[in-house]
Amino acid sequence: MQSKLVKSPLNYIGGKYKLLKQITPLFPNNIDTMVDLFCGGCNVGINVNAKKIIAIDKLDVLINIMNIFKKLNSHDIISIIEANINKFNLSNTSKYGYDYYNVNSSDGLAKVNKKNFLKLRNYINHITNKDSVEYYILLYTLIIFSFNNQIRFNSKGKFNVPVGKRDFNKKIRNNLLNFIERLHSINIEFICDDFRHYDYNRLDKNDFVYADPPYLITCATYNEQNSWTETDEIDLLNLLDFLNDRGIKFALSNVLESKGKSNDILKKWSKKYNVNYLNYSYKNSNYQIKNKNSKSVEVLITNY
Structure with a gap:
């Protein structure tokens, strides 16, 4: 270990x-x-x-996300995630805190993000070209704001997880940074x-x-x-x-x-x-x- x-x-x-x-x-x-x-x-x-x-x-989506984490540096990935958050007007408690959105941590951010989360989910579910780095980081952004950060697709291949209580907070950000750092330090190959x-x-x-x-x-x-x-x-x-x-x-x-x-x-x-x-x-x-x-x-x- x-x-x-x-x-x-x-x-x-x-x-x-x-x-x-x-x-x-x-x-x-x-x-x-x-x-x-x-x-x-x-x-x-x-x-x-x-x-x-x-x-x-x-699960090809999973492996593709992992390979992007392995390929790109953490700074670039986080920059793209934050650009996605701004583009779809999602919450950013890491930057503004919970008071900015008139909610507390225990209640969470579901009500704040639901409308724009659904717009992002609908946008992703209608993308036909899924071979780009941008698509998978956008999908990962959606996962961050999804219920329990889960990945689930229906029988038609559409992402169907509802909105979650959290956003790209410091804990999730640090998990991502540490994971990418470890990926880049070991000899690992992802195969679908x-x-x-x-x-x-x-x-x-x-x-x-x-x-x-x-x-x-x-x-x-x-x-x-x-x-x-x-x-x-x-x-x-x-x-x-x-x-x-x-x-x-x-x-x-x-x-x-x-x-x-x-x-x-x-x-x-x-x-x-x-x-x-x-x-x-x-x-x-x-x-x-x-x-x-x-x-x-x-x-x-x-x-x-």
Whole structure:
């Protein structure tokens, strides 16, 4: 684990930032290449010590934003974000504070920004040329002002997250600066692809694969529209068996139980490996026996 933890500027559903202090000590030492499957906001990959990191996700928007963060310096990115904020007349509490908008921090800025936020969202949803740096930084600006800074698109590919309570405040700005600084200091490559398509034959025993897939038995937004099925689950588990047969270390984040549901496929498969129980409340301690029947049983399954 890196000495200073860096939080992703993308609040991707299922992000593992709050679990880093539990899961990264369970990772191998002296990793040559780490493959971060389903990288999402990259909270895990960017905080792991490895000679090289391959971050893979099939959401092209996510990977394109990451590559822009990697390509441009933080000053240029922030300048473009602030220009977008001015152009669409959104709030800027980092510059003016909350009193300027006649609101307080606890109530938030949703009422202040809703009208212009919807204008920005509508504008972005009608852009046809999505190959430019400007488009993705504009999209990231929209994400900043969205509910919980989330990324979600409907079945027609339209961004549909409602307005949020926050803006480009000092905390979010610092998260972005620290993330970009870390990106520029490590050897990391972002790839947009399905997890089944990566060439795992290039890996050897000094490499490590971390998988944080959509959870089969949960109802998070990333698993809407039947985007993760039992077939996907079995394909991933077979892939991890393949890695194990080749002597390549892996770790899998998942839940065995959640809100009365049980992932029996995963439970049966996990008996071959080591199951590390994590504290779902994200405190730095392990599950106790009495907690096994609580809402969710979150685990890290390893083959070492």
